Amino acid sequence: MASVRQVQVTFDCAQPERVGRFWCEVLGYVVPPSVEEASAEERASWFACADPDGVTPRLYFQRVPEGKVVKNRVHLDVRTGTGLVGAERVAVLEAECARLIELGATRVRLLVADEENESCMVMQDVEGNEFCLD
DSSP states (O other): OOOOOOOEEEEEESOHHHHHHHHHHHHTOBOOHHHHTSOHHHHHHEEEEBOTTSOSOEEEEEEOSSOOOSOOSSOEEEOSSTTOOHHHHHHHHHHHHHHHHHHTOEEEEEEOOOSSOOOEEEEEOTTSOEEEEO
């Protein structure tokens, strides 16, 4: 039997606090008191945010010296259109896309529904990390 009790998703980035605060806004996460109490110097090297209900994984952001050079091998799917189909789903994705652009995200492309998958939106966060509105 596995002894894993929690999962944390870690992002390598140049500006941990900036990226972390972006994801707080996207997901409705909060900054834990231990992070808020950390010095500005510490938050420049790491930052974290958490689901206020403690249900979904904590996100951790760590500063690395190298920049992003290739596509992510792992990404987050932000589930905004669950249960919706067709034009109704696309309208919800477009509305959330507009909100996230105001936070600093970049729209990459809309993937239109096919025989197997519903429509989803590929986006990038404030440092170019890909994620999907699903």
